[in-house]
Amino acid sequence: MIQKKKYKSVNYGSLVITNTNKYLISIGLGQYIIDDHSVFAISLSSPIGRILLDKKKGDSFIFNNNAEKIIDII
Structure with missing residues (x-):
C-alpha cells in the first residue's frame, strides 16, 4: 500500500492543492x-x-493578480 507523505509546508516533492490550481x-x-x-x-x-x-x-498568496488559498499539501 502506498502511503501519502503529508508536508507541513511547501517544499520539493510536495503537491500543493489550492482553491484554483x-x-x-x-x-x-x-x-x-x-x-x-x-x-x-x-x-x-x-x-x-x-x-x-x-x-x-x-495560507493565501497572490500570483499574476490572482488570489489563491492553499487547501492541502501532499
Whole structure:
C-alpha cells in the first residue's frame, strides 16, 4: 500500500492543492493533464515556486493578480 507523505509546508516533492490550481514542486515541466485534472509541474526557482516555498495549509498568496488559498499539501 502506498502511503501519502503529508508536508507541513511547501517544499520539493510536495503537491500543493489550492482553491484554483494544483502545483507539483519538482522541475519546471509545465502543465500536465492527469485524470482530467490540470497539474503544473514547477521548479522552486520559478516565480510561483518562490512564492509557494515554506507556505502552509490555509495560507493565501497572490500570483499574476490572482488570489489563491492553499487547501492541502501532499
